[in-house]
Structures are given as C-alpha cells and as structure tokens.
Amino acid sequence: MFRRPVLQVFHQFVRRESEIASSLVLERSLNRVQLLGRVGQDPVMRQVEGKNPVTIFSLATNEMWRSGESEAYQMGDVSQKTTWHRISVFRPGLRDVAYQYVKKGSRIYVEGKVDYGEYTDKNNVRRQATTIIAVTFE
Numbered sequence: 001m002f003r004r005p006v007l008q009v010f011h012q013f014v015r016r017e018s019e020i021a022s023s024l025v026l027e028r029s030l031n032r033v034q035l036l037g038r039v040g041q042d043p044v045m046r047q048v049e050g051k052n053p054v055t056i057f058s059l060a061t062n063e064m065w066r067s068g069e070s071e072a073y074q075m076g077d078v079s080q081k082t083t084w085h086r087i088s089v090f091r092p093g094l095r096d097v098a099y100q101y102v103k104k105g106s107r108i109y110v111e112g113k114v115d116y117g118e119y120t121d122k123n124n125v126r127r128q129a130t131t132i133i134a135v136t137f138e
Contacts, residue, residue, distance in 0.1 A: 037061040055095040
C-alpha cells in the first residue's frame, strides 16, 4: 500500500548522492593573511635550479598590552611581543618591485596566504618552515 516503486527509490538515492558530491566539489575555503609591520632585513632574491626566482624578506609585527593589578590597567607595565614572519614573493612583477624598493625598517602592509613546508638543512636534518606567500603589499 505504501510501497514506492524500486526505480523511484533508486532515482531519489542517486539524486541525493549527486547533491552531496556536488556540494563537496563546490565547497569553498579561505587561506588569507593580513600583516602590517616593519621589514627586518633587505629583501634577497633566490633562484633554485629549474624554478622561478623568489624574493624573500622578514617582517616583524608587534603586540602590546598593559598588565597590572587595577581593573582599568592604567598603572600597569606595558608588555610587548614581537613575531617574525618570513615573506616570500613569487609573482614576477611584484617580486621585482619588492626586491628593488622594500628596505630594512620600511613599514609595509602585506596580504597573502600561509604555506607550511619542509626543507632539509645543511646537516641533513628535516625542518619545518612557515611562510607567508605575498599576493600584494603596500
């Protein structure tokens, strides 16, 4: 009495599976970083055999806060934490501009994405590196 034809159930199952698959394909994600800080070293351009050159420099960002015993924190000590970021610029035009015009001590704004990688150092020890791949900067 309440039976559905087998073919109808099959079509409904296939439709539901295809909706799930298409939602997975269309899923979006975001890897975006915005940094404002001071350049720690003049940019260096490096080129690995068979690969495009890259401009690399360090960027320092600071976080400041007051610590103290009063609720308003007006009389506390000021503490500061500096975080260093490795910035890599791969885009051809942008990499040349970074190499030519960015200098140690410059205050710049960088937008990019975080990249986690591994490399082998001089002593054949595997190391992990976190790099910001710059998409634009000002």
